[in-house]
Amino acid sequence: MPDSDTLAFADRPTDSVGLVTPHVAKFDTPLPLACGKVLPEYELIYETYGTLNAARSNAVLICHALSGHHHAAGYHGAEDRKPGWWDAHIGPGKSIDTNRFFVVSLNNLGGCHGSTGPVSHNPETGRQWGPDFPMVTVSDWVASQARLADRLGIERWAAAVGGSLGGMQVLQWTMTYPERVANAVVIAATPRLSAQNIAFNEVARQAIRSDPEFFDGWYAEHDTVPKRGLKLARMVGHITYLSEDAMGSKFGRDLRSNDLNFGFDVEFQVESYLRYQGDTFSTAFDANTYLLMTKALDYFDPAATQAGDLANALAPAQCPFLVVSFTTDWRFPPSRSRELVDALTRAGKPVSYANIDSPHGHDAFLLPEPRYHALFSAFMSRVARELNIVETAGEERV
Amino acid sequence: MRADLELIYDWVPQGAHVLDLACGDGALLERLAQEKSVTGYGLEIDPDGITQCVARGVNVIEHNLDDGLGSFCDNSYDQVIMTQALQALRRPDKMLDEMLRVAEEGIITFPNFAYWRHRIHLGLRGYMPVSKSLPHAWYDTPNIHLSTFNDFEHLCREKGLVIVDRAVGVGDHKGHWTSKWWPNLFGEIAIFRVRRR
Numbered sequence: 001m002p003d004s005d006t007l008a009f010a011d012r013p014t015d016s017v018g019l020v021t022p023h024v025a026k027f028d029t030p031l032p033l034a035c036g037k038v039l040p041e042y043e044l045i046y047e048t049y050g051t052l053n054a055a056r057s058n059a060v061l062i063c064h065a066l067s068g069h070h071h072a073a074g075y076h077g078a079e080d081r082k083p084g085w086w087d088a089h090i091g092p093g094k095s096i097d098t099n100r101f102f103v104v105s106l107n108n109l110g111g112c113h114g115s116t117g118p119v120s121h122n123p124e125t126g127r128q129w130g131p132d133f134p135m136v137t138v139s140d141w142v143a144s145q146a147r148l149a150d151r152l153g154i155e156r157w158a159a160a161v162g163g164s165l166g167g168m169q170v171l172q173w174t175m176t177y178p179e180r181v182a183n184a185v186v187i188a189a190t191p192r193l194s195a196q197n198i199a200f201n202e203v204a205r206q207a208i209r210s211d212p213e214f215f216d217g218w219y220a221e222h223d224t225v226p227k228r229g230l231k232l233a234r235m236v237g238h239i240t241y242l243s244e245d246a247m248g249s250k251f252g253r254d255l256r257s258n259d260l261n262f263g264f265d266v267e268f269q270v271e272s273y274l275r276y277q278g279d280t281f282s283t284a285f286d287a288n289t290y291l292l293m294t295k296a297l298d299y300f301d302p303a304a305t306q307a308g309d310l311a312n313a314l315a316p317a318q319c320p321f322l323v324v325s326f327t328t329d330w331r332f333p334p335s336r337s338r339e340l341v342d343a344l345t346r347a348g349k350p351v352s353y354a355n356i357d358s359p360h361g362h363d364a365f366l367l368p369e370p371r372y373h374a375l376f377s378a379f380m381s382r383v384a385r386e387l388n389i390v391e392t393a394g395e396e397r398v
Numbered sequence: 399m400r401a402d403l404e405l406i407y408d409w410v411p412q413g414a415h416v417l418d419l420a421c422g423d424g425a426l427l428e429r430l431a432q433e434k435s436v437t438g439y440g441l442e443i444d445p446d447g448i449t450q451c452v453a454r455g456v457n458v459i460e461h462n463l464d465d466g467l468g469s470f471c472d473n474s475y476d477q478v479i480m481t482q483a484l485q486a487l488r489r490p491d492k493m494l495d496e497m498l499r500v501a502e503e504g505i506i507t508f509p510n511f512a513y514w515r516h517r518i519h520l521g522l523r524g525y526m527p528v529s530k531s532l533p534h535a536w537y538d539t540p541n542i543h544l545s546t547f548n549d550f551e552h553l554c555r556e557k558g559l560v561i562v563d564r565a566v567g568v569g570d571h572k573g574h575w576t577s578k579w580w581p582n583l584f585g586e587i588a589i590f591r592v593r594r595r
Contacts, residue, residue, distance in 0.1 A: 322452065341459055342469040345439060352452050353459045354445070371445050378453035386455070 045114030063162030112286035131217025231278030243361030420483035424456030
């Protein structure tokens with residue numbers, strides 16, 4: 001997550017969706033998972049912004065990235081300092097205009113922010129799931145999201161939208177439920193991880209698993225948290241989310257004090273920043289969830305079932321795509337988005353692609369770059385126009 | 399629509415699958431899709447052009463033409479169109495090869511450097527021409543490979559390409575009687591339809 005400016009609630013901008021309350025949907029129908037196991041029952045926590053129209057044609061699904069969750073826009077309370085993770089793009093008059101669209105954002109299965117995951121209780125044992133929580137994949141998430149859509153009475157998404165790991169979910173939607181996605185927006189994503197990506201994920205996992213307080217994932221039962229491992233994992237991740245330029249311009253080689261200490265305490269500003277980010281994350285995120293989510297990233301490879309032919313894998317897709325990458329993203333660089341675009345053109349699918357010039361690295365997908373905003377808004381306006389979605393709350397706009 | 403685009407419009411068959419190189423704001427592809435059920439993609443490098451295409455619902459892919467068309471398969475399109483970009487490419491000859499690898503037929507338009515006004519600019523006044531079709535000053539122009547109607551025909555002959563059609567654009571008009579007879583002198587915009595032999 002970028003270090004965006006915090007806002008006092010009283011000063012919140014008029015284009016915010018305002019105060020929001022999460023909902024929980026409980027599912028009793030067992031969910032068969034790609035790993036072969038079955039989740040007997042589960043809950044999904046989600047938020048919605050905007051109003052579902054009578055035709056139920058204006059729903060937009062927001063799929064979150066690795067450490068994201070259901071709280072994508074607005075504020076949970078007056079004391080909130082920061083809005084939801086994608087507040088830059090969701091709200092009245094924003095790219096995903098809540099005057100037109102009904103936005104649904106959820107926390108994925110295996111998450112640690114309210115949906116069933118390792119911190120929930122296993123109904124069969126009464127214990128916390130912990131490391132026993134089954135491995136979930138992108139296709140499992142999409143299957144569970146489809147059930148949530150059924151529950152909300154949404155037959156077809158006007159658009160499925162996601163960045164990074166969220167973009168992979170959007171891709172999966174277009175292949176598993178092509179008739180249920182009218183448009184797809186895939187941002188800063190990749191059709192499969194590179195060996196380097198998997199390597200970074202493995203370093204993060206090893207950092208967690210080798211923490212003496214990890215206890216093979218049963219840390220909760222030992223009344224502890226593998227904080228050091230999580231912190232290291234996040235520090236590694238964070239480096240890959242920023243660009244060299246972004247880090248350079250933010251910290252340079254600035255020292256915390258004027259003198260070199262010739263020791264291993266924090267001396268450079270960037271060290272201090274990474275430690276802070278790591279510390280914050282280690283108290284807010286669950287280690288088993290981090291392991292699961294990075295594995296879900298590693299496993300995603302729709303072309304694998306088609307002898308590596310991504311165009312074949314994408315053949316079922318029926319909707320127009322918007323694919324966006326960022327010039328300084330080295331986590332999922334533009335070439336990976338281009339791979340996807342080339343497969344889509346080979347498959348003859350309608351696709352538009354833009355590579356946005358940004359200094360912010362992978363995190364750019366969360367930020368309001370003017371060109372990104374203009375492009376995203378143009379695409380979403382077209383979605384609204386082609387689906388005859390009219391403003392439902394236009395008169396309330398300032 | 400621009401005069402050269404109006405002419406090209408007639409040359410694109412109903413339902414064709416086309417690649418429009420340097421598609422600009424997507425006006426041509428939008429009309430072709432609406433009126434002739436044409437499918438395909440535009441390639442563009444200008445951010446504003448890309449956004450305009452997306453707003454119109456034209457499939458546009460950000461792509462630098464100097465990188466070639468390597469990601470597009472042989473014979474995967476009916477036509478490849480390139481309007482007013484040839485002169486800005488690093489190797490126009492190689493792009494021509496690429497275009498006719500991807501499709502059997504190509505449509506190309508470019509400013510004709512031998513246009514009589516350009517000749518006056520350079521020949522009589524001694525200045526590099528600046529005109530509607532060549533609007534930039536010599537020092538900031540993207541046009542690095544200016545050519546003439548005759549030059550292009552010569553290149554096509556060298557490559558063994560068949561010139562199926564040629565036309566000229568003059569100002570906002572589709573053509574002018576003089577340009578039919580002396581296109582190299584009176585054509586401001588050169589417009590070619592070429593095929594592999």
